[in-house]
Amino acid sequence: MTTNSRKELLEALRTRYRLARKKERIEILESLIQTTGYSRKHAITLLNNNQKKSIPREKGRKKCLGTEAQEALIQIWHVSNQLCGKRLAPFIEEICENLETHGYLKISAAAKAEILSVSAATIDRSLKKERQRCQRSISHTKSGPLVKNKVPIRTFTEWSDALPGFFEIDTVSHSSVDVSRGHLSTLNMTDIATCWVIPLAIPRKGAFEVLHALEQAKEICPFPILGLDFDNGREFLNEDMIEWCIKENITYTRSREYKKNDQAWIEEKNGSVIRKNVGRGRFEGKKALRLLQELYKALYLYANYFQPCQKLLEKKREGSKTYKRHDKAKTPYQRVLESPSIDKSVKSKLIQMRNNLNMRALHEEIVSKREELEKMKIPVPNPVSAVIQMQRNAVQKLLARESVRQSKVKTTMTETRKAISMLDLGTVFTCRDLLQEGQDRHSTDVLLCRLRDEGFIQRCGWGKYKLIKLAI
Secondary structure, three states, X not given: XXXXXXXXXXXXXXXXXXXXXXXXXXXXXXXXXXXXXXXXXXXXXXXXXXXXXXXXXXXXXXXXXXXXXXXXXXXXXXXXXXXXXXXXXHHHHHHHHHHHHOOOOOOOHHHHHHHHOOOHHHHHHHOHHHOOOOOOOOOOOOEOHHHHHHOOEOOHHHHOOOOOOEEEEEEXXXXXXXXXOOOEEEEEEEEOOOOOEEEEEEOOOOHHHHHXXXXXXXXXXXXXXXXXXXXXXXXXXXXXHHHHHHHXXXXXXXXXXXXXXXXXXXXXXXXXXXXXXXXXXXXXXXXXXXXXXXXXXXXXXXXXXXXXXXXXXXXXXXXXXXXXXXXXXXXXXXXXXXXXOOOHHHHHHHHHHHHOOOHHHHHHHHHHHHXXXXXXXXXXXXXXXXXXXXXXXXXXXXXXXXXXXXXHHHHHHHXXXXXXXXXXXXXXXXXXXXXXXXXXXXXXXXXXXXXXXXXXXEEEEOOEEEEOXXXX
């Protein structure tokens, strides 16, 4: 149940709860607890207190960015594919230059100076309202125990001296919550030394499809593939994969079972590159496969040339706290240029490619392909949404029932006032004398108590009242 629904329900039940008798109060309290999940004491406190909205006050420090700089920062953040502050801050000047060169960003010198001088923490604080939460996905990895002993294990700590060309690879399923077959998948690859990413769409998670995608990766990767590290899935742990690695003179290793941290780099790229740009829907068929391949062509250039990332340099623990130190955020393209083991001819080709790329155009192409892919999503029933809908229906029924009751109480009180006003001064009457068919006895009692407190009637016996003032 949403917060607004709970507030509406509380506002509807407060008046009735205060005027109700003990038995009826218990019923109202029990229905509120079952509907909202509040504890008993908390529900009683909410029903007894009439919470008034406090006047909002400005809190915190003053804003470092003006309106123009804030709007420009939001535009830069969206074009950078919603990077965090630590990754965006050292790269923000290069993004501004690229957008200004192609005519997508026009800001004053003062606003530009504000953006370039902003810190990573201020970026995160300024973009807090723009951020969205991510969901977790379902794992489709199935163990392949037949060739485990033929593939050596490599752990997280053994990548400290990796050269460009040693990749971690993994498959990402596009099945939503439906784990049945027939959905598309992605073979994702990331280089340990340079963070170079290669996403490839495959029709299903099979050994043949993975090997075919690896052949494509060899053609588009700017440097030779020297090693592969994968998990214990059947699409990797098979004889065909081992024979292909031996034939291509590629080192092959695997992670430990149930140790996600052994493949920390590729697991992070699965979320920041694949899930962030493709989503978590279910996709099937050749049309969706072709569209996913077109999306990855643009995403391959955008992620490697314009998406900075950080690498862990040091990790130490002092007591209960863990301290981490990362390097300055750099794009995979920048890390390749800094690597001494890569040929100068390869670097010159990459520089020429980078100068011809338009960051904004690539981002818009990715967004358009993502929107087209969203239209091809296969609808999958979600059991959680069904429960939420049932709760909403229950709240709507309670609110409708309460509105009918309040209108009935209002009608009863109006008719009772008319009946009393028609009596002569000094007339003695009881509550039963005023009741008509279909009227609520409790509402009449409440009205008589109010009139007695206001001085219009006087109690003269058990259940008997005397009219002492005519202006009711």
